Amino acid sequence: MQKVNFFNSIHVKVVLIYILLILIAIQVIGLYFARELEREMVDNFQSSIKDRVGLVEFNVLEEIMRTRDEDDPTIAQSLDDVLEGLNSEDIIEMRIIDSNYRILASSENESIVGQRSADDLVRDAIMAGTPFQEIFVDEAEGDRVWVYAQPYSNQEGVAGAIYVSADIEGEVYDTMSEINQILAVATAVALLITAVLGVLIAQTISRPIADMRKQALTMAKGNFSRKVKIYSDDEIGQLAKAFNNLTNRLQESQQSTESERRKLASVLSNMTDGVLSTDRRGRINLINNTALMLLNVPRETVLGRPVTEVLSLDDEYSFEDLIHMKEALNLDFSTAEKNAVLRTSFSVIQKETGFVNGLIAVLHDNTEQERIDMERREFVANVSHELRTPLTTMRSYLEALAEGAWEDKDIAPMFLNVTQTETERMIRLVNDLLQLSKMDAAESELNKEVVEFNRFFNRIIDRFEMSKSQKVSFKRNLPNQPYFVEIDTDKMTQVIDNIISNALKYSPEGGIVRFDVTIQNEDLIVRIADQGMGIPKENVERIFERFYRVDRARSRAMGGTGLGLAIAKEMIKFHGGNIWAESREGKGTSIFFTLPLETDDGGEWE
Numbered sequence: 001m002q003k004v005n006f007f008n009s010i011h012v013k014v015v016l017i018y019i020l021l022i023l024i025a026i027q028v029i030g031l032y033f034a035r036e037l038e039r040e041m042v043d044n045f046q047s048s049i050k051d052r053v054g055l056v057e058f059n060v061l062e063e064i065m066r067t068r069d070e071d072d073p074t075i076a077q078s079l080d081d082v083l084e085g086l087n088s089e090d091i092i093e094m095r096i097i098d099s100n101y102r103i104l105a106s107s108e109n110e111s112i113v114g115q116r117s118a119d120d121l122v123r124d125a126i127m128a129g130t131p132f133q134e135i136f137v138d139e140a141e142g143d144r145v146w147v148y149a150q151p152y153s154n155q156e157g158v159a160g161a162i163y164v165s166a167d168i169e170g171e172v173y174d175t176m177s178e179i180n181q182i183l184a185v186a187t188a189v190a191l192l193i194t195a196v197l198g199v200l201i202a203q204t205i206s207r208p209i210a211d212m213r214k215q216a217l218t219m220a221k222g223n224f225s226r227k228v229k230i231y232s233d234d235e236i237g238q239l240a241k242a243f244n245n246l247t248n249r250l251q252e253s254q255q256s257t258e259s260e261r262r263k264l265a266s267v268l269s270n271m272t273d274g275v276l277s278t279d280r281r282g283r284i285n286l287i288n289n290t291a292l293m294l295l296n297v298p299r300e301t302v303l304g305r306p307v308t309e310v311l312s313l314d315d316e317y318s319f320e321d322l323i324h325m326k327e328a329l330n331l332d333f334s335t336a337e338k339n340a341v342l343r344t345s346f347s348v349i350q351k352e353t354g355f356v357n358g359l360i361a362v363l364h365d366n367t368e369q370e371r372i373d374m375e376r377r378e379f380v381a382n383v384s385h386e387l388r389t390p391l392t393t394m395r396s397y398l399e400a401l402a403e404g405a406w407e408d409k410d411i412a413p414m415f416l417n418v419t420q421t422e423t424e425r426m427i428r429l430v431n432d433l434l435q436l437s438k439m440d441a442a443e444s445e446l447n448k449e450v451v452e453f454n455r456f457f458n459r460i461i462d463r464f465e466m467s468k469s470q471k472v473s474f475k476r477n478l479p480n481q482p483y484f485v486e487i488d489t490d491k492m493t494q495v496i497d498n499i500i501s502n503a504l505k506y507s508p509e510g511g512i513v514r515f516d517v518t519i520q521n522e523d524l525i526v527r528i529a530d531q532g533m534g535i536p537k538e539n540v541e542r543i544f545e546r547f548y549r550v551d552r553a554r555s556r557a558m559g560g561t562g563l564g565l566a567i568a569k570e571m572i573k574f575h576g577g578n579i580w581a582e583s584r585e586g587k588g589t590s591i592f593f594t595l596p597l598e599t600d601d602g603g604e605w606e
């Protein structure tokens with residue numbers, strides 16, 4: 001937690017503000033009070049002295065005017081007495097001076113009596129006939145002294161002046177400085193109390209704020225359980241309440257955001273399509289597992305990389321191009337192991353203002369669709385080819401016939417025979433195709449019944465044995481025990497017929513065709529083996545493909561359509577079995593197929 005600078009803290013600020021306010025208030029009050037008090041005290045002091053001077057004036061005039069007897073004291077004596085009677089602590093010296101500035105009496109210094117007063121104040125007072133006063137600092141003591149000169153007059157005019165120097169320092173200023181000291185101490189105490197109170201008051205403000213700050217910091221770490229303590233019901237208390245409210249709201253919205261995020265993550269991770277998104281500069285910031293799998297890349301290496309680079313589009317397109325891309329792209333991510341064609345469509349993440357914020361790419365695995373499309377194209381080409389060959393043959397024979405061959409008794413039947421064979425082959429081909437298309441559309445239904453397989457199989461072999469023209473011998477190796485299978489007998493007959501015809505077709509003169517039936521687990525395994533020319537190793541798997549023939553010309557010459565084994569494969573699949581071939585070139589070929597055994601011999605049969 002970042003510490004608040006001491007001088008920036010509310011605590012210190014509040015305390016300082018309090019102290020300053022109190023200081024200013026005390027200073028203003030104190031200054032005004034001290035000044036007024038000083039003025040008042042000086043006035044009082046001066047008027048008390050002036051009162052006494054008035055008394056002295058009265059006595060002096062009386063003494064001067066009085067007619068003296070022999071035994072009366074001298075005027076100087078009398079004036080001394082007057083001064084003596086009125087002298088007091090606060091008066092430093094009092095002098096009585098006549099109109100010629102001669103000092104008639106002094107309360108302090110007898111030696112100056114009779115001398116002329118050199119004091120300007122006295123001269124000014126006598127000359128002007130009005131009192132004069134002045135405060136000066138005594139150089140020796142450093143004290144302030146108030147001097148006052150007041151003229152006194154008889155009938156003839158100004159008769160002299162009374163001069164007083166008074167200790168204003170001791171009487172007024174010392175008291176004032178004592179009062180000031182008291183004021184200073186009071187100020188210090190007040191400031192101390194203020195500081196303490198300030199600290200306490202600042203605490204009531206700063207504590208809830210510090211608490212809220214702590215709360216905000218814990219909230220930033222994702223912990224919403226903490227609540228701010230509410231100390232009072234004032235504005236700060238209200239703020240704390242609002243803060244707690246805000247915390248709850250935040251927690252709720254964070255929870256809902258989190259659940260939305262989880263939902264989105266689960267949608268993304270469970271999607272069968274790959275999804276990735278980019279920032280506005282085209283760098284990948286999100287990618288789901290399906291996309292990683294389809295692109296065959298680890299997540300760490302993809303995040304943050306340009307989308308054009310990851311999708312290997314940087315040679316052809318820029319990020320700008322992808323933003324404006326309306327149609328989906330087919331991207332080839334095939335490797336040596338497997339084919340992969342990804343149909344990729346792009347959509348732009350845009351703000352209402354039109355500002356592009358990023359791009360979303362959806363990758364759909366189109367490999368299977370592409371394969372089916374290619375197969376379909378190939379199939380159509382094959383069918384067209386298969387039909388065109390007999391049709392061309394027939395056309396040329398028919399042309400020959402039309403051109404006059406029909407009149408030739410030797411050639412005409414032969415030509416007609418050829419067209420007949422070709423027509424039959426085409427019919428066979430079309431029938432085969434129809435059958436396949438029915439099976440493709442899952443339209444053909446199996447008319448199943450439970451049969452004993454050995455008997456069923458023997459009957460088919462017997463039929464071939466009776467009708468075969470070649471010198472090929474049959475060898476059966478069937479179990480003695482009965483085995484039951486649930487099959488569509490017509491369709492299975494067609495399958496077995498086809499395999500046996502092939503075996504016979506490709507068997508050499510004097511070859512043996514073997515028929516084996518074995519049991520493995522729950523399956524019946526049938527093997528039909530010949531000793532014919534065999535099939536090259538690399539083609540063995542392909543003989544079950546539609547229109548595939550190892551030797552096209554030969555197969556055609558033998559009337560084959562190239563669809564027999566393809567149909568057989570589909571039918572065996574329909575019966576829940578498997579079909580495969582093993583072959584050695586020049587040695588012979590074995591065709592195997594399995595059928596699930598019927599274990600439930602519930603007695604209906606028999």
Ligand code: ADP
Binds near residue numbers: 532534549555559562
């Ligand atoms: P076809 O009508 O050409 O016989 P099939 O689907 O029955 O069509 O067989 C496909 C191809 O498999 C044949 O053209 C042939 O090349 C090969 N084939 C099938 N059975 C055998 C076999 N017993 N010996 C050798 N080749 C075979």
